[in-house]
Amino acid sequence: MLKTRLTEMFGIAKPIVQGGMQWVGRAELVSAVSNAGGLGMLTALTQPDPDALAAEIARTRTMTDKPFGVNLTILPSINPPPYAEYRDVIIESGVKAVETVGGRIHDHVNAFNAAGVKVIHKCTSVRHALAAERMGADMISIDGFECAGHPGEDDIPGLVLIPAAADQLGIPIIASGGFADGRGLAAALALGAEGINMGTRFCVTEEAPLHRNFKEAMVDRAETETDLIFRSYRNTARVARNSISQEVLRLEREGAPFEDVAPLVKGLRGREGLETGDTEHGIWTAGTVIGLIHDIPTCQVLLDRIVADAHAIMSGRLAGMLNPEPA
């Protein structure tokens, strides 16, 4: 019911992308998002090796005949994963959409461009977006201060970041960070984006492969219940507030080096957290948008509702405010 450059580029029914999320971006969620009309996104590095990614792409294909993509996150590392091999698996699989994150993406973007795979580059600043555009990205997913995980160090929220990016970029923009409902989708389109990217909201769906404890914790929380950890190491991450995140912040205030903090920071969204549902004894990510999440719907119910609500806002509420008389 909504047609934008995002829906046109990927042949999807709804202008909503499920952003790449380590561990969560597997076939169950991705196929559910794509079947509901959005663009699901596997995460390459959730799979232990490139062959496993090929198998996960094939498994997703058995669960949906709609378009989906793969996230490839390039992080600085002493012993990096075999990024080029993951990339080649994506290209050879015939997937037509990829979400890139991180620096040093030039070779990968070239390869995707040559293979006709459309590249959505996700970043948190206008200057990085401009660099990605120059490298050949097809769209920018611009991620505001609201977001879960890594918001960067500039702290610019979407209300300013999205139009600032739209002013300077020639390629289309997807708005990311702080989106959960039809109001947000309509606002993103007004600000100049062609659709929205959601992460936290998709974690709180029936199909997300997360222990129900995490989903219920996100329903219960207000927008104020996240913490920004690792700022003192210039690697800021927005996580759900719990006793561990508070302890990390206390240590950071005391000037503790990262080596002293790292042992505390067990990620809870890995295999162990999924099995135990323990929300307190480690770190897990959640965006400020948890304040707008009040239920655990299926992806189909969620995406139908978001688009119907945005449609109603655009054709009803906003249209009703238009006054033909001159001001």
Added chain:
Amino acid sequence: MLKTRLTEMFGIAKPIVQGGMQWVGRAELVSAVSNAGGLGMLTALTQPDPDALAAEIARTRTMTDKPFGVNLTILPSINPPPYAEYRDVIIESGVKAVETVGGRIHDHVNAFNAAGVKVIHKCTSVRHALAAERMGADMISIDGFECAGHPGEDDIPGLVLIPAAADQLGIPIIASGGFADGRGLAAALALGAEGINMGTRFCVTEEAPLHRNFKEAMVDRAETETDLIFRSYRNTARVARNSISQEVLRLEREGAPFEDVAPLVKGLRGREGLETGDTEHGIWTAGTVIGLIHDIPTCQVLLDRIVADAHAIMSGRLAGMLNPEPA
């Protein structure tokens, strides 16, 4: 050309409020905003005493016959200004709109309610908004992390804060922080607000009583060029980045007590800064929205453009994305 609960409540042509700004909120700017169809707002405490406020209200009336309001900011103080006398001047002047800021507003809201003066309470969190609603406020101006001056300590941007407030409040909402153009106005209306409040954008107009150096500095700056000072004293303020703000942050990182920092922090928007146009040797406020400010128009040109652009987005861009076919 836009009709909302904000334009209806105050009998104004455009759903745009000029938020109270110490020193800047004087007759020249206020009358220009109101003449352009918005709601201008004097700041009571810019005037040295209640009689001077009465005179400034009278002076504004000679410059516009349109509605305008007065901001009354209540701050904790050992030797507080005579707030009740300022309040009584507002009531006796016949002004029909007041913007309140701060705590301990209960008596003032009661008095305004009794006199038929509509109260817009500005605050930075949903819990404070709910408290103000219970006290009898008529509207809430909800101020996000993007804003200039004091964003509070919760750091919730408007994309989340505005709909979170709309979900919980019964009274109408004005969206504040991060707004400068028609895209922002259309987005605010989509998020559930009835209009926008702007501060920084109004400082960069011909009529704002500020030295041109400040205006040109705001045109030149990117959204990333502000600093959040005084966080360590739990009195966070967003200011334009300069050598002084950077020095304050350095001292705060070292754990300096406020008494050691205070001598550095000469406000530049007072009489002296206006005369010298010195943007470097003291502190002055600016919001992240400086990244979206590219010119120094008159208030009439600015407000006409914002409403025309919002109208075009709502009736053109957004309407064009509506697709009658089912998804």
